Amino acid sequence: MARDAPPSLDQLIGLGARRLAELALDEAGSNAAFRQRLAAAIAAARGPAAVAAIVDRRLAALEKGRSTIAAARRRAFVEDLSATLKIIADDLAGADPASAVERLLRLLAAADGALARAGDEAAGVFSAAAAALPALLARLPGDDGGALADGLYALAADSRSAFVLRAAADILAAAPAATVAALDARLAEGVLALGPLAGDPPNWSLRARARRLIELRQRIADRRGDVDAYIALATALPGEGPDVAAIGERLVGAGRAAEALAWLRRSAPPSIKRLSLADLHVGLPPRDPAADRRAHVEIAALEALGDNAAAQALRWRLFTETLDADILREQVARLPDFEDVEALDAAFAAVFASPMIAAALRFFLQWPRLDLAERLVVERRTEWDGRRCEALAPAADALESRHPLAAVVLYRALLDAILDRGLSLAYGRAARYYAALQGLEAREAPGWPIEPHRHYRAELRRRHGRKLGFWSRVEAAGAT
Structure with a gap:
């Protein structure tokens, strides 16, 4: 009401x-x-x-x-x-x-x-x-x-x-x-x-x-x-x-950029490295936030001095280390006309080659280029670690409607990670992944470079048929 x-x-x-x-x-x-x-x-x-x-x-x-105020009186x-x-x-x-x-x-x-x-x-x-x-x-x-x-x-x-x-x-x-x-x-x-x-x-x-x-x-x-x-x-x-x-x-x-550079390039003691929860989920290593901040100020100083090439080089280094879409947007925004296509091609190639595969997937989802996200998922389909469920599950959801092959690859990685380790507390999530795979079966195409769902399902039954807690959840969801 x-x-x-x-x-x-x-x-x-x-x-x-x-x-x-x-x-x-x-x-x-x-x-x-x-x-x-x-x-x-x-x-x-x-x-x-x-x-x-x-x-x-x-x-x-x-x-x-x-006197200490009792909890009941604090309000x-x-x-x-x-x-x-x-x-x-x-x-x-x-x-x-x-x-x-x-x-x-x-x-x-x-x-x-x-x-x-x-x-x-x-x-x-x-x-x-x-x-x-x-x-x-x-x-x-x-x-x-x-x-x-x-x-x-x-x-x-x-x-x-x-x-x-x-x-x-x-x-x-x-x-x-x-x-x-x-x-x-x-x-x-x-x-x-x-x-x-x-x-x-x-x-x-x-x-x-x-x-x-x-x-x-x-x-x-x-x-x-x-x-x-x-x-x-x-x-x-x-x-x-x-x-x-x-x-x-x-x-x-x-307006004293040269002095700023002199300060910024002094040796500085490292601060405690930190890692956000979102970066942890995609496998990025901890970073020194003070060093990153100095780098961004150095970029501003270099641009103030007219040394745009050095500023762009520093941006590129930060981008390849973090796969941060915002940094790439800054880089592209400062390029002369008609140079952005070549720069983006180089950036996307660097993302594809990055060992930080979950961070690469996040980048393509944020850019957004879902077609490239699908290509990344499929080309590197044997590398996905289903234990990174906080990164892979939202990615699978985002790709499911228009890029079912990529969604299937990710859902299988997520489901296998749970069942292979026998994580009974996660069987509810596993049943949802299984249901999503069942729903995607009708959208399979002959040219898919992965085994058909019926074969995957049979293998799943063979390897994990005794995990009754999981299969009971599947049956309750009507996804058998």
């Missing part, structure tokens, strides 16, 4: 003030968060000080709280936090933006304690609070830089939840210039006050604090467009070496 549409503003007005008041009182009796919003709305009639007093009581309770706790945020961002901000900013900073300062008590369920409220801060800062008529800068500094230095750091670009863009200047000076003093960060063993707590302060200064440098200040701060970060890709991006953006 379709859900009722929410009432419109005109419909609510039509109810009349008394009826609406009765409904509001009824809801307030059972909904603490709504009761809090209602009290704030009533207080707003007396002025912003009355609304601020309500918020201050809620914030004081939040700041004093220490109510999060609703109360959300109501407090709405009062600050809506009721109080409309009348007194400066007071709203002050209370919003207090709410964000309580994030670490609230998360420790209630877990990550409360994180969404604090993310929303950080996201609401720029709009409030933009409404400030001006600021001497002192109190607001101190509040932002405390959040950067003392809070480990990093909500302000994640929203720093928008916050700094909206903050008054005097506040940003005062904050930068305060951050610089805070880093100096930490003293030497080297040591054996290193003081990881101090290093983490220094990193938070320096990263916020880097965002200030970005706001000012001061690339040299950003680089100086990047080289001062404790721990690993500077993020040369980030430096390169800013130098390219500033």
Whole structure:
């Protein structure tokens, strides 16, 4: 049954003030968060000080709280936090933006304690609070830089939840210039006050604090467009070496591509190699994400310098290593007219020859060239590993309607992988593959380079006839 549409503003007005008041009182009796919003709305009639007093009581309770919040009470706790945020961002901000900013900073300062008590369920409220801060800062008529800068500094230095750091670009863009200047000076003093960060063993707590302060200064440098200040701060970060890709991006953006190349080609320590689940399914090896990012920035620098041949060569290397369709699209888009056909032929040949056969199949499906996907499947039909069901099953489904031969090859590989290993938990999937093969039998063509389905079915019965769990599933599906 379709859900009722929410009432419109005109419909609510039509109810009349008394009826609406009765409904509001009824809801307030059972909904603490709504009761809090209602009290704030009533207080707003007396002025912003009355609304601020309500918020201050809620914030004081939040700041004093220490006990762990039981799972059964966490939803109510999060609703109360959300109501407090709405009062600050809506009721109080409309009348007194400066007071709203002050209370919003207090709410964000309580994030670490609230998360420790209630877990990550409360994180969404604090993310929303950080996201609401720029709009409030933009409404400030001006600021001497002192109190607001101190509040932002405390959040950067003392809070480990990093909500302000994640929203720093928008916050700094909206903050008054005097506040940003005062904050930068305060951050610089805070880093100096930490003293030497080297040591054996290193003081990881101090290093983490220094990193938070320096990263916020880097965002200030970005706001000012001061690339040299950003680089100086990047080289001062404790721990690993500077993020040369980030430096390169800013130098390219500033029209200093030659300097960017010099940074990007410095030797860099390898980072931890990573692998997405999608890439794991198609058999790609783990990659160094920092090295890949540097390569993409190097391409941008080379193009800025007019060395398109070197940029294209680097793209080609990345493409052959990853079989990433988006990289090939970038390569083709930058070719002169009439050269794209030859380039695509070379790319498709490289994909056909790649040892990463499941990744090659994914490429042709994504391009999309289903005809080439079929050719790949059929020409390399003895190489498919049915254990890669997350890659092969969707491919078989995609090919089934227009390229039945390729679908049959893949479905057989998937089915054989399950039955050969006796994976009883996967017999349900195996029965679906068998049913798909039964359905494709009528579309067999005399020239197919694989044995007919009737022979494959007979061999399947001979080899796996005792796997009664599988055959019972087949019979239940009516696919015998």
